[in-house]
Amino acid sequence: MSVLVVAGTGSGVGKSVVTAAVAALAVARKAEVAVVKAAQTGVGAGDDGDVDRVMRLSGVRTTFELGRFPDALPPAAAARAAGLPPVSMSAAVTLVRELSESNRLVLVEGTGGLLDRYDEDGATVADLARTLRAQVLVVVSPGAGTVNDTALTLEALAHRGARPRGGRHRAVARRARARGALRRRRPGDAGGAAPGRRAARRGRCAARA
Template sequence: MSVLVVTGTGFGVGKTVVAAAVAVLARERGSSVAVVKPAQTGDGHDLDEVIRLSGVATTFELARFAEPLSPAAAARLEGVPPVSLAGAARFVGELAESNRLVVVEGTGGLLVRFDEDGATIADLARLVGAQVLVVTGAGLGALNHAALTLEALANRGLGLAGVVIGRWPGDPGVAERSDVADLEMLAARPLAGVLPEGAGRLGREAFARCAREGIGATLGGSFDPAADARHAELVRRVGITPPSTRTPGPFREGPRRQYG
């Protein structure tokens, strides 16, 4: 059994689609998988998307707030108790006893506040002993957001499951192409996946194929950035240096954990 926390470097980077991709790959391998959303804010329906894309029906939304704010701010505005991440951690731990993989999708970024004491999804990851999968965009601003997230993970002693680009554009510019090597340098490892923009609009069968092709082996897919034609083209066109020869970021290569 294992728990994987999926967080984003910001809003709209493809976190829900990546969570669904990890879930469908685990389901295809015959693993029991559950997906948990500790707090949904605004009018989004992230778990409905996970169910539609992955076919995984064991999903749990622990709290819902009307306003698209941080869970702490949304609860305060509504005058209701905030999410108890300690309670969420206990619930996730119980789920992990009966499921081979539990995917926990955060709200917003790693340090978004869930209560007035400043508890974050990073605290939940620590409580359940989970590694964290970071979903990022590509393009201007992406590297700074990714660097801050990875630094916060490292400073808290949390394990990094990998970095996935959640929305790779169909016509990437030089900023997007250049980000590949720099993201790998920051994470001190190859990308754990690249999903195309629009993957969330696919049907279930097409999405499963997209997940297999776009997610790396440690998460159950077949994506290999070193062999992928897109990656090779980026190296050729941008003239980037392979990350193994560059100064690494806050993380160092360590044992890889297989999920599901």
């Protein structure tokens, strides 16, 4: 079983679309896939989050969102602003390990950049990858400054003992869509949005219990 952490050099670089592209390719090969979003920020209750987008594009049904905060801030700051407890990274580790026992691939999508903090102890998605001994796929922006941002991100990964799997930018999603790997699904379709939202909510409830 394989765990792949999808991290980014920052917000808005296309982590969800790349996560969906990787998931769609695995599903096309008849692999069981699970997707975990440890923290969703900048989205209100009842609105579609990143796991919903991944599910619509890829057809993956097993998705979990462990925390949701309305402010578009790094997870720890967003939790503090909302007066909510931060995401438990130990709970995230436990969930991913459990999922890896029954799924061929577990994708863990990060929030914001590699070093955005998830809790008051300063835990990051890089720390999560190291604990899980997972490889990291870094998603980067194709715009100006990418070389510097990517180099800093890879340096931070190496410093923390995490293993980079490679780098991708949003062009990978365009190629995947052109091949038909990414699918836009209506909520009523099999594997559509509704089951993923229910699974995500179950994940949030379990994490906060």
